[in-house]
Amino acid sequence: MKLEKMNKKELYELAKKYAIKNRSKMGKPELLKALTKYEKTVTPKTTPQASPEATRVTSPMPESAPPAPEQAIKRDYPIPERYNIDTVVLLPVNPKKEYVYWEVSDKTITDYCAKLNIAQPVFILKVFQGDEDSIEELASVKVSKYGNWYFDLYCPEMNLWAELGILDSMGNYYPLMASKKIMMPSDTVSKEIDKETWMTVGENIEQIFDLSGLNDVRREELLSSARLHSELFKKLHSGEGLSSTTLHNKQGGE
Amino acid sequence: MSNGYWMLVLHSHLPFVKHPEYSYFLEEHWFYEAISETYIPMLQYMKRMEDEGINFRFAVSVTPPLAEMMSDGMLMGRYEKHLEKMLELAEKEIKRTKDTCFEHLALMYKERFEGLKEFYYGFLNKSLISGYKHFLECGNIDVITCGFTHGFLPLLNKTENAVRAQIELAVTSHEQKFGQAPKGIWLPECAYFDGLDDILAEYGIKYFFVDTHGVLYAKPRPKYGVYAPVFTESGVAAFGRDYYSSKQVWSSKEGYPGDVSYRDFYRDIGYDLEHDYIKPYISPDGERVFTGFKYHKITGESEYKEFYDHRVASKKTEGHAKHFVAEREKQLAEIAELIDRKPVVVSPYDAELYGHWWFEGPEFLYNVFKEMDKSETIKPITPSEYLEEYQTNQMVKVNPSSWGDKGYYDVWLNTGNDWIYRHLHYMSEKIVDMAKFHQGTTDDLTRRCLNQMSRELFLAQSSDWAFLVTTGTAIDYAVQRTKEHIHNFLRLRDMVENEDTDTSFLERIEEKNSIFPAMDFRVYC
Numbered sequence: 001m002k003l004e005k006m007n008k009k010e011l012y013e014l015a016k017k018y019a020i021k022n023r024s025k026m027g028k029p030e031l032l033k034a035l036t037k038y039e040k041t042v043t044p045k046t047t048p049q050a051s052p053e054a055t056r057v058t059s060p061m062p063e064s065a066p067p068a069p070e071q072a073i074k075r076d077y078p079i080p081e082r083y084n085i086d087t088v089v090l091l092p093v094n095p096k097k098e099y100v101y102w103e104v105s106d107k108t109i110t111d112y113c114a115k116l117n118i119a120q121p122v123f124i125l126k127v128f129q130g131d132e133d134s135i136e137e138l139a140s141v142k143v144s145k146y147g148n149w150y151f152d153l154y155c156p157e158m159n160l161w162a163e164l165g166i167l168d169s170m171g172n173y174y175p176l177m178a179s180k181k182i183m184m185p186s187d188t189v190s191k192e193i194d195k196e197t198w199m200t201v202g203e204n205i206e207q208i209f210d211l212s213g214l215n216d217v218r219r220e221e222l223l224s225s226a227r228l229h230s231e232l233f234k235k236l237h238s239g240e241g242l243s244s245t246t247l248h249n250k251q252g253g254e
Numbered sequence: 255m256s257n258g259y260w261m262l263v264l265h266s267h268l269p270f271v272k273h274p275e276y277s278y279f280l281e282e283h284w285f286y287e288a289i290s291e292t293y294i295p296m297l298q299y300m301k302r303m304e305d306e307g308i309n310f311r312f313a314v315s316v317t318p319p320l321a322e323m324m325s326d327g328m329l330m331g332r333y334e335k336h337l338e339k340m341l342e343l344a345e346k347e348i349k350r351t352k353d354t355c356f357e358h359l360a361l362m363y364k365e366r367f368e369g370l371k372e373f374y375y376g377f378l379n380k381s382l383i384s385g386y387k388h389f390l391e392c393g394n395i396d397v398i399t400c401g402f403t404h405g406f407l408p409l410l411n412k413t414e415n416a417v418r419a420q421i422e423l424a425v426t427s428h429e430q431k432f433g434q435a436p437k438g439i440w441l442p443e444c445a446y447f448d449g450l451d452d453i454l455a456e457y458g459i460k461y462f463f464v465d466t467h468g469v470l471y472a473k474p475r476p477k478y479g480v481y482a483p484v485f486t487e488s489g490v491a492a493f494g495r496d497y498y499s500s501k502q503v504w505s506s507k508e509g510y511p512g513d514v515s516y517r518d519f520y521r522d523i524g525y526d527l528e529h530d531y532i533k534p535y536i537s538p539d540g541e542r543v544f545t546g547f548k549y550h551k552i553t554g555e556s557e558y559k560e561f562y563d564h565r566v567a568s569k570k571t572e573g574h575a576k577h578f579v580a581e582r583e584k585q586l587a588e589i590a591e592l593i594d595r596k597p598v599v600v601s602p603y604d605a606e607l608y609g610h611w612w613f614e615g616p617e618f619l620y621n622v623f624k625e626m627d628k629s630e631t632i633k634p635i636t637p638s639e640y641l642e643e644y645q646t647n648q649m650v651k652v653n654p655s656s657w658g659d660k661g662y663y664d665v666w667l668n669t670g671n672d673w674i675y676r677h678l679h680y681m682s683e684k685i686v687d688m689a690k691f692h693q694g695t696t697d698d699l700t701r702r703c704l705n706q707m708s709r710e711l712f713l714a715q716s717s718d719w720a721f722l723v724t725t726g727t728a729i730d731y732a733v734q735r736t737k738e739h740i741h742n743f744l745r746l747r748d749m750v751e752n753e754d755t756d757t758s759f760l761e762r763i764e765e766k767n768s769i770f771p772a773m774d775f776r777v778y779c
Contacts, residue, residue, distance in 0.1 A: 007520055007521070007557050008521075008525050008526060010520075012525055012542055023542075024529050024536075024540045025529045076734070076737075077734065077740070079677065079740045079741055080744070082676070083676075083680050087679070091408075091663070091667060092408070092654070092662070092663060093662065093664055093668070094660060094661075094663065095662065101672070101676050148676075157473070180411075180412065182447075183447075183449075183654065184654070185471075185653055185654035185662055186473070186653050187471065188471060189470060190471065190472065190473040190475045192473050192474040193474055193475045194477075194648070196477065196648065197474065197648075200477055201477050201478070201592065201593060201594075205475065205477060208478060208479040208481070208589065208592055209475075211479065211481075211585070211588060211589050212466065212470055212480040212481065212494075212496075213480070213496070213498060214470055216498075217466050217470075217497050
């Protein structure tokens with residue numbers, strides 16, 4: 001947003017962000033002047049608060065350790081990067097996206113390296129779907145001993161899980177651990193219609209779904225959460241016109 | 255005979271923010287503002303409707319962290335001081351604005367704060383909880399609970415105990431505060447995962463809410479769309495959000511709150527007035543903040559703002575309420591022809607929208623109930639009343655979903671906040687192991703450490719932190735709070751494992767992160 005278009009509150013908050021001195025005693029023109037001067041002299045390489053999309057990487061994203069954006073960290077409460085345990089977890093993001101994180105403990109690595117006679121361990125992360133009768137491997141990637149990965153697997157209503165394994169020097173795969181099975185969400189109306197439905201509402205079901213907003217909800221890509229709308233409300237009141245699409249881009253977080 | 259029902263659901267929630275270590279803490283003001291702008295005004299209108307004999311029915315969640323803050327002596331004491339300061343500022347404003355065209359606005363604020371004070375010390379007897387209890391006992395409202403610290407349940411579900419503990423303590427603390435077990439729950443962020451219903455059923459929860467597609471994409475297809483609740487396999491009912499009534503309030507284009515006559519949220523004397531004058535009412539370090547004294551109306555899209563006129567805005571709420579009720583009547587008439595029961599339109603909103611964001615919101619709701627009282631075809635209803643009237647409902651598998659942007663879990667799980675879950679999962683597995691190991695402990699320090707570890711885990715689980723990171727508001731605070739609770743948890747873990755407790759540290763965080771004094775770590779056994 002351009003400085004000229006900001007109200008005093010917004011200018012003030014920006015001045016606070018840039019730590020401009022005497023800001024609380026300044027009127028609107030002085031704030032505007034100070035900020036214009038600041039923006040001319042300082043070309044920020046990163047904005048003080050990186051928006052989520054600024055750090056976004058298209059998935060599957062390169063493997064990385066999980067810490068938050070640098071500038072957001074205050075060092076008062078140090079926390080470990082990992083716990084030296086064996087774990088692999090798959091979490092659904094939406095019907096088309098999954099997040100997996102994992103970690104192999106030093107002990108497990110040492111044990112397997114000795115057992116399989118491996119010098120440099122290679123880890124493989126796999127995603128499966130199905131049940132006991134039919135299991136299908138959906139993805140397989142080479143990874144290091146800990147990290148996280150986003151998959152773009154479109155798997156509505158499927159049971160999904162992740163598995164982490166190790167390769168021996170011959171390229172044989174040995175599974176180490178598996179995540180819990182997760183039922184992925186659906187993004188469409190079910191094809192399954194029970195008998196009772198035909199008996200009670202019959203053909204009206206189409207119209208009932210229409211009145212339930214099925215088509216409208218889809219067109220707007222589902223209404224944003226109430227709390228995101230609170231954010232929208234801010235924009236509305238500060239006079240910055242926003243369409244629902246820019247809102248999605250701005251606040252999608254992905 | 256009415257055609258059908260309207261079910262308002264207000265979700266009241268704030269994260270547990272308490273900083274006894276500072277005499278002034280900016281984020282604590284979220285709570286004080288919400289009391290003065292939303293919670294008390296809503297209770298005032300409820301009382302007024304009771305006095306005027308207007309039939310009103312709705313469901314309201316008071317989340318456990320919010321209920322804890324409402325019962326916290328230190329925080330409520332600070333709120334009382336805050337209220338006095340606002341009254342003092344109102345007096346000064348009357349002097350300052352004397353014989354100007356906005357003198358009436360200063361007078362309006364004075365009356366407003368005096369009204370709040372009178373109601374708080376009078377009817378409420380310094381207890382907001384008692385206000386909700388009163389209308390609960392009268393049968394006007396269902397007071398429902400939420401996850402104990404508003405944890406995003408689908409993403410905590412690595413360890414079932416973590417989800418179970420969020421529900422178990424929610425039910426226990428709710429019963430303690432409101433005198434009866436909650437019949438329903440507002441799932442944090444409306445977030446559902448397959449299998450959650452079993453846990454809800456175990457704790458006697460009868461109903462919950464999901465977003466529109468939680469019901470519409472259920473399996474098999476729900477025969478009444480979102481116009482009737484469905485049952486999950488475990489017998490818990492799920493109500494689906496009505497899209498159209500949500501849109502009427504939330505839409506940036508057609509939403510009522512954007513009307514030009516309503517009060518502008520951003521113009522506030524905390525930012526507008528001379529620093530020396532306003533200094534005692536903003537942050538003591540001199541930073542400017544909102545005071546709640548706002549003299550302008552939305553006016554239009556430009557930055558130019560005209561003075562606010564409460565009488566005009568008040569009239570507008572009547573018009574909007576009439577429109578809202580008429581639209582719902584039309585909607586019900588259309589759907590009632592197609593189905594063999596009375597349909598229900600479910601309209602959930604964040605409670606804080608009404609009053610905090612949309613200043614005239616509580617008055618709008620009052621007018622909606624007033625208008626509906628005159629209607630022949632639509633009646634307000636609570637979820638318990640509806641389920642009593644219709645005890646048989648179609649059984650389906652509810653679709654995993656949330657009410658967040660895009661409808662699934664994206665807002666709480668993305669590259670900005672995904673790092674949180676590794677820690678939350680580790681902590682919940684660790685506390686389960688330690689709770690089992692130490693469940694018979696007779697050592698007081700061990701017990702206290704484990705109880706505090708449970709509190710720290712619960713506070714870290716609050717979905718607010720991941721949310722704030724995604725929206726980019728208060729991001730530093732959100733990251734720091736998450737890390738603080740993880741850090742405290744790990745430090746306590748080491749103390750227990752090494753049998754070496756730093757009692758001054760323990761005491762300090764027991765006082766600070768004091769949520770639910772009756773915490774018992776064996777909830778994780």
